[in-house]
Amino acid sequence: MKIEEIGGEFALIRRLSEIVPTTGPEVIQGIGDDAAVIRVAPEPAPFLLVTTDILVEERHFKRAWASPEQIGIKAAECNVSDIAAMGGRAQWMFVSLVLPRDTDVAWTEALYGGIARSCRHHNVALLGGDTTRGAQVTINITLLGSVSPDHLRLRSHARPGDALVVTGSLGASAAALALLGAGRSPSAYLLEKHLAPSCRMDVASRIAPLAHAMIDISDGLGSEVGHICTASRVGAEIWAAAVPLHDEVRMAGRLLGVDPLQWALGGGEDFELLFSITPANIPRLKAAGVTCHEVGRVTDRTGEMVLISGDGDATPLGGGYDHFKE
Amino acid sequence: MKIEEIGGEFALIRRLSEIVPTTGPEVIQGIGDDAAVIRVAPEPAPFLLVTTDILVEERHFKRAWASPEQIGIKAAECNVSDIAAMGGRAQWMFVSLVLPRDTDVAWTEALYGGIARSCRHHNVALLGGDTTRGAQVTINITLLGSVSPDHLRLRSHARPGDALVVTGSLGASAAALALLGAGRSPSAYLLEKHLAPSCRMDVASRIAPLAHAMIDISDGLGSEVGHICTASRVGAEIWAAAVPLHDEVRMAGRLLGVDPLQWALGGGEDFELLFSITPANIPRLKAAGVTCHEVGRVTDRTGEMVLISGDGDATPLGGGYDHFKE
Numbered sequence: 001m002k003i004e005e006i007g008g009e010f011a012l013i014r015r016l017s018e019i020v021p022t023t024g025p026e027v028i029q030g031i032g033d034d035a036a037v038i039r040v041a042p043e044p045a046p047f048l049l050v051t052t053d054i055l056v057e058e059r060h061f062k063r064a065w066a067s068p069e070q071i072g073i074k075a076a077e078c079n080v081s082d083i084a085a086m087g088g089r090a091q092w093m094f095v096s097l098v099l100p101r102d103t104d105v106a107w108t109e110a111l112y113g114g115i116a117r118s119c120r121h122h123n124v125a126l127l128g129g130d131t132t133r134g135a136q137v138t139i140n141i142t143l144l145g146s147v148s149p150d151h152l153r154l155r156s157h158a159r160p161g162d163a164l165v166v167t168g169s170l171g172a173s174a175a176a177l178a179l180l181g182a183g184r185s186p187s188a189y190l191l192e193k194h195l196a197p198s199c200r201m202d203v204a205s206r207i208a209p210l211a212h213a214m215i216d217i218s219d220g221l222g223s224e225v226g227h228i229c230t231a232s233r234v235g236a237e238i239w240a241a242a243v244p245l246h247d248e249v250r251m252a253g254r255l256l257g258v259d260p261l262q263w264a265l266g267g268g269e270d271f272e273l274l275f276s277i278t279p280a281n282i283p284r285l286k287a288a289g290v291t292c293h294e295v296g297r298v299t300d301r302t303g304e305m306v307l308i309s310g311d312g313d314a315t316p317l318g319g320g321y322d323h324f325k326e
Numbered sequence: 327m328k329i330e331e332i333g334g335e336f337a338l339i340r341r342l343s344e345i346v347p348t349t350g351p352e353v354i355q356g357i358g359d360d361a362a363v364i365r366v367a368p369e370p371a372p373f374l375l376v377t378t379d380i381l382v383e384e385r386h387f388k389r390a391w392a393s394p395e396q397i398g399i400k401a402a403e404c405n406v407s408d409i410a411a412m413g414g415r416a417q418w419m420f421v422s423l424v425l426p427r428d429t430d431v432a433w434t435e436a437l438y439g440g441i442a443r444s445c446r447h448h449n450v451a452l453l454g455g456d457t458t459r460g461a462q463v464t465i466n467i468t469l470l471g472s473v474s475p476d477h478l479r480l481r482s483h484a485r486p487g488d489a490l491v492v493t494g495s496l497g498a499s500a501a502a503l504a505l506l507g508a509g510r511s512p513s514a515y516l517l518e519k520h521l522a523p524s525c526r527m528d529v530a531s532r533i534a535p536l537a538h539a540m541i542d543i544s545d546g547l548g549s550e551v552g553h554i555c556t557a558s559r560v561g562a563e564i565w566a567a568a569v570p571l572h573d574e575v576r577m578a579g580r581l582l583g584v585d586p587l588q589w590a591l592g593g594g595e596d597f598e599l600l601f602s603i604t605p606a607n608i609p610r611l612k613a614a615g616v617t618c619h620e621v622g623r624v625t626d627r628t629g630e631m632v633l634i635s636g637d638g639d640a641t642p643l644g645g646g647y648d649h650f651k652e
Contacts, residue, residue, distance in 0.1 A: 001431045009457050012434065019435060020442040020452040024417070027451060036453035038418060038470075040374060041367035048366060048374070050453065052468055054422035056460035091350070092364060096380035096466045105327045108338065109345060116346040125353060126346040127362035127376065130466075131335050134382035140422045140456075140466035142378055144364075 032231065033155050034082040034216055035145070046146035051082035057137040061195075065180055068107050070196040071139070072114020078218060079143035080122050081199030081271045085216035086154075087208030088147030090122045090201065095129040098138035111139075114196070122201055151205070153214035153275065155231035160300035162212055162276035164228075164236060165285075165292045167200045169244040170221055171260050174267020175252040182256060187248050199271045206288045211275040221295070222265040222318045224274050225305055228298075232276075235301035238265075238317055241310045244293040265307070265318050358557065359481050360408040360542055361471070372472035377408035383463040387521075391506055394433045396522040397465070398440020404544060405469035406448050407525030407597045411542035412480075413534030414473030416448045416527065421455040424464035437465075440522070448527055477531070479540035479601065481557035486626035488538055488602035490554075490562060491611075491618045493526045495570040496547055497586050500593020501578040508582060513574050525597045532614045537601040547621070548591040548644045550600050551631055554624075558602075561627035564591075564643055567636045570619045591633070591644050 003012050013031070022030050028037035028047055035051035053075070055061060061071045076093070083090040095115065099108060119126060124143070176186040176194035186194070199216065207214065213232055215224045221243065225236050243264050253260030264270075276298050277285070285292060296308075305317040329338050339357070348356050354363035354373055361377035379401070381387060387397045402419070409416040421441065425434060445452060450469070502512040502520030512520070525542065533540065539558055541550045547569065551562050569590050579586030590596075602624050603611070611618060622634075631643040 002428060003425065003431055003434070004427075006431055012431070013455075013457060015431070015435060016438045017452070019438040021445050021450070022452050024451040027418075027453060030451065030453040031455075036418070036420070038453070040472075041371055045367055050418070050420060050468075050470065052420045052422050052454060052456055052466070054424060054456045054458055054464075054466060056424055056458055056464075059459055092353075092362070092376070094362070094376060094378045094468060096378050098380060098382055098464060099329065101330075102328060105329055105332055105338065105341070108329070109341060112342045112345040119347050124347070125350040125356065126343070126348050127353060127356040127364070128378060129339075129357075130378055130380045131339060132380055132382055133385055134464065135461050138380075138382075138424060138460065138464055140378070140380060140468075142376075142420060142466075142468040144376065146366075 034085040049145040052142040054140040068110035069114035072111040073196040076118030077199045081216040083145040084201040084204035087151040088145040090145040092144040094142040096140040098134035151208040158213035158232035158276040162298040163279040164296040168272040169246040171249045171263030173269040174263035214275040217270045219268040220266040235299040235304035238296035360411040375471040378468040380466040392521045394436035395440035398437040399522040402444030403525045407542040409471040410527040410530035413477040414471045416471040418470040420468040422466040424460035477534040484539035484558035484602040488624040489605040490622040494598040495572040497575045497589030499595040500589035540601040543596045545594040546592040561625040561630035564622035
């Protein structure tokens with residue numbers, strides 16, 4: 001049986017996680033959040049956070065479209081984003097690299113230049129890795145970080161009545177990808193969002209003390225709302241008209257005849273944060289200088305995720321990107 | 327310029343590590359040992375160990391030769407071996423997997439079955455990972471562990487006069503690979519050593535309290551002796567006649583017309599441990615039930631690594647496997 005036949009990437013992960021031991025006395029959170037959470041010393045010492053992401057040429061980036069610096073930035077930022085989504089700070093990075101035989105040293109150094117830019121920005125040190133040869137450029141980054149126990153934000157902590165809030169506009173990365181795929185040139189804004197995104201570590205530490213659940217948007221808003229609802233055993237409604245879309249995303253939608261909301265819901269790789277919070281605390285966030293957008297509500301209708309149109313019609317909220325389906 | 331032109335994998339790693347920040351206040355050991363060592367809580371709390379290895383189809387394993395269980399075991403054991411070489415215990419694993427689109431679910435589950443066997447054996451929990459699609463099966467494992475500060479064994483701790491000792495016979499994996507490459511069938515013993523090796527976590531904790539430097543043999547004895555000498559700023563002599571070779575390795579050598587010592591020195595993937603120790607302490611090791619073989623001496627002739635033949639002739643000690651040269 002093929003992976004797409006059993007339901008794709010997430011179904012595979014569920015099956016695999018039943019085969020291998022997945023817990024232990026020090027494990028606060030194993031598989032199923034943006035990062036694993038491990039108690040490495042008695043509280044109130046910080047918990048250790050660990051996340052890993054693998055990027056494969058042609059699937060996550062194209063050498064024809066992205067500079068090596070951009071690829072390095074994206075590889076690093078998508079991991080830092082996972083640590084930010086836990087409420088933590090990023091600290092130690094490990095990079096495994098597969099390179100085709102003819103890869104140029106200068107290209108490889110520029111890739112590391114991009115990784116280094118992101119590391120310096122987030123005060124992260126590269127402590128190890130592995131390098132080998134293969135058919136496709138493949139970059140695996142494992143990033144460790146830490147979070148104080150009272151700032152840890154899990155997907156499972158959403159409560160009915162919470163506001164669902166995002167930290168910025170969505171769909172830009174998917175819009176750029178669609179334009180590139182159609183042979184059009186995206187604007188500099190869209191291109192940067194797609195090729196060299198910045199994660200939202202800049203606001204995560206101000207959100208964490210006030211939020212309940214938090215997740216980063218790497219597979220589209222629809223998918224991430226689904227993850228929070230599943231983990232928290234709640235439901236959600238998302239208000240279509242409230243999902244923030246940049247003007248250039250709307251323009252790209254008109255150009256390609258696509259509803260840009262679909263890019264926000266299912267496009268992914270925006271690396272903004274989605275969190276749930278008591279609505280009364282949103283003004284405190286804004287007072288702390290966090291720009292954010294309320295896009296819906298957590299409900300007590302477990303597993304029911306709906307998109308409410310401007311006319312008030314409710315339709316099921318679509319999912320996100322799946323590497324074995326697309 | 328291509329990677330092989332600058333001197334291969336290790337030269338590349340040196341250049342790359344100059345680009346990215348590679349240290350920090352909590353870093354006991356960064357790039358340059360089998361695992362990174364991080365102080366996550368004040369001593370005497372254990373140090374955190376982190377290692378990562380990436381295995382690529384056709385380069386590290388062939389689906390035609392190895393069962394998915396064997397590939398899983400090898401992927402896990404080569405990481406556990408790195409933790410063993412630091413004197414530590416393995417605890418938490420993260421697996422990133424790249425699978426071609428047509429990969430069978432049963433094959434993937436069997437791969438995880440192999441990883442699970444190794445995890446159960448070493449009491450390791452799988453806490454996360456990533457799964458995506460690509461041209462070649464690629465497995466990146468990051469393994470975390472811990473070591474008490476007084477049992478930490480670094481490559482840099484060898485002292486002139488130390489005995490160089492290995493935990494078992496060498497060259498079996500390389501002999502099996504050579505036989506397979508020549509279209510011959512290796513014995514069950516050789517095949518198991520190559521396709522589903524076991525690392526030496528079983529003896530590491532008894533060696534660590536007595537040894538000075540320690541490293542696992544993943545790139546051939548010659549290469550590992552070189553790493554210890556470079557890190558410890560010492561020299562070494564290896565006694566050719568003392569390098570333990572299994573009878574089946576000698577037989578394979580006769581069959582293929584190859585000096586089997588070359589497999590031990592340059593073949594790699596034996597996953598035995600090499601360590602340096604005050605010679606007077608070797609009997610204490612043996613009393614603790616550790617079978618081991620003295621293969622040479624650490625000298626004060628910095629950077630001079632020689633192989634002493636049975637006749638007493640000294641020749642430069644050859645290096646190990648390099649993914650960008652072979």
